[in-house]
Amino acid sequence: MTAQLEHVNITVTDPDLTAAFLCDLLGWRVRWSGAALDNGYTVHVGGDAGYLALYRQSKPAQDQAPRYTHRAALNHVGIVVEDLDAIEAKVAAAGFKPKSHADYEPGRRFYFMGPDGVEYEMISYR
Structure with a gap:
């Protein structure tokens, strides 16, 4: 069996709003939503083969690191x-x-x- 990417987890401000946008844009669906790490909240949005996990922590998130210039930056x-x-x-x-x-x-x-x-x-x- 060849390995396949299942999901990517991204911290966002409003998982429901981002999920609604992606569902409308791409024809995706919410696969799951609920409580997550450290009293956070997550929405899994995508299709049968893979999804984006949209995570909001319980406290305000810090600003993101600039892309392409920091290790592990999305x-x-x-x-x-x-x-x-x-x-x-x-x-x-x-x-x-x-x-x-x-x-x-x-x-x-x-x-x-x-x-x-x-x-x-x-x-x-x-």
């Missing part, structure tokens, strides 16, 4: 989508700015800064 989350143009339109309609578009072998992509400053890369291989 740089971005890459998500494969079927219709890149439709996703880009939804991202823009939600008030986020698509950027860094690129066509490359074997696909196309763009990035955007989503809720809580999490950067997402949307990728299509069609």
Whole structure:
């Protein structure tokens, strides 16, 4: 059996709000939500094969480390989508700015800064 990524856990301000955004954008669903580490709260959002765990601790989170310059910093989350143009339109309609578009072998992509400053890369291989 080949190993497969199951989930990534990200600290956010409002797990329910971020989950609702991702469900609307990507057609995902909330797989689970409930109490988490240190009296926190987590929402698991995604599909059958994997998900993002959106965690909020009980006390206010510290600012994030700058991407690409600190060890263990989350740089971005890459998500494969079927219709890149439709996703880009939804991202823009939600008030986020698509950027860094690129066509490359074997696909196309763009990035955007989503809720809580999490950067997402949307990728299509069609």
